[in-house]
Amino acid sequence: AQSVTQLGSHVSVSEGALVLLRCNYSSSVPPYLFWYVQYPNQGLQLLLKYTSAATLVKGINGFEAEFKKSETSFHLTKPSAHMSDAAEYFCAVRSYNFNKFYFGSGTKLNVKP
Amino acid sequence: DTEVTQTPKHLVMGMTNKKSLKCEQHMGHRAMYWYKQKAKKPPELMFVYSYEKLSINESVPSRFSPECPNSSLLNLHLHALQPEDSALYLCASSQGLARSTDTQYFGPGTRLTVL
Numbered sequence: 001a002q003s004v005t006q007l008g009s010h011v012s013v014s015e016g017a018l019v020l021l022r023c024n025y026s027s028s029v030p031p032y033l034f035w036y037v038q039y040p041n042q043g044l045q046l047l048l049k050y051t052s053a054a055t056l057v058k059g060i061n062g063f064e065a066e067f068k069k070s071e072t073s074f075h076l077t078k079p080s081a082h083m084s085d086a087a088e089y090f091c092a093v094r095s096y097n098f099n100k101f102y103f104g105s106g107t108k109l110n111v112k113p
Numbered sequence: 114d115t116e117v118t119q120t121p122k123h124l125v126m127g128m129t130n131k132k133s134l135k136c137e138q139h140m141g142h143r144a145m146y147w148y149k150q151k152a153k154k155p156p157e158l159m160f161v162y163s164y165e166k167l168s169i170n171e172s173v174p175s176r177f178s179p180e181c182p183n184s185s186l187l188n189l190h191l192h193a194l195q196p197e198d199s200a201l202y203l204c205a206s207s208q209g210l211a212r213s214t215d216t217q218y219f220g221p222g223t224r225l226t227v228l
Contacts, residue, residue, distance in 0.1 A: 034216070034217075036219075041201075041222075041224065042221050042222070043117070043119075043203055043219035043220050043221045043222050044156070044203070044205075044219040045219070046216055046217075046218070049216060090155055090156075094215075100158055100161070100169070101158070101217060103155035103156055104155060105154070105155055106153075106154070106155050
């Protein structure tokens, strides 16, 4: 069975600092991984997805994630945080039979001025 | 256009009321989903429809009744809900269920409060 674990329910960074949100997956087969962002009282917006075409995936709003099979990780990064990045971030894995998404518990990103 | 719309945005209902949530997409997607999201928690899958047929029911209580009248529309009928059913209800759609890289596109959600 597939699952994802997000380390750190809250992350706080200063504006302009590096953003690093951690996601580790558990899967016996090649995983299909996604990062979503959710702003308060809104739905989820896709940031990026891993499709096995490239290990470094670039997404919207300057975010990127690197798939590391040896570490079973798919961490999300952004070189320079902006106040507008403050939101909840969810890592998700799509099940092998493609029917379900399994979401991590989420990481709330706070950006300090 | 990658938009999924949901109505209403907010809904307050009593435990004896009957109400419906509506979700619509015009992306030609053939899979649609209902999720429930409690505060500070990830979305929990409730139902999956594929080609207008119910594909997955995650053991959801019968007071929640989904309906997919056509490929663009998904409803969630609510009856005799409990206060603990108060949550954000999210609808999503994807091209189908067969491709691993299919993305789920989410609507903005309906904030439901049960009194």
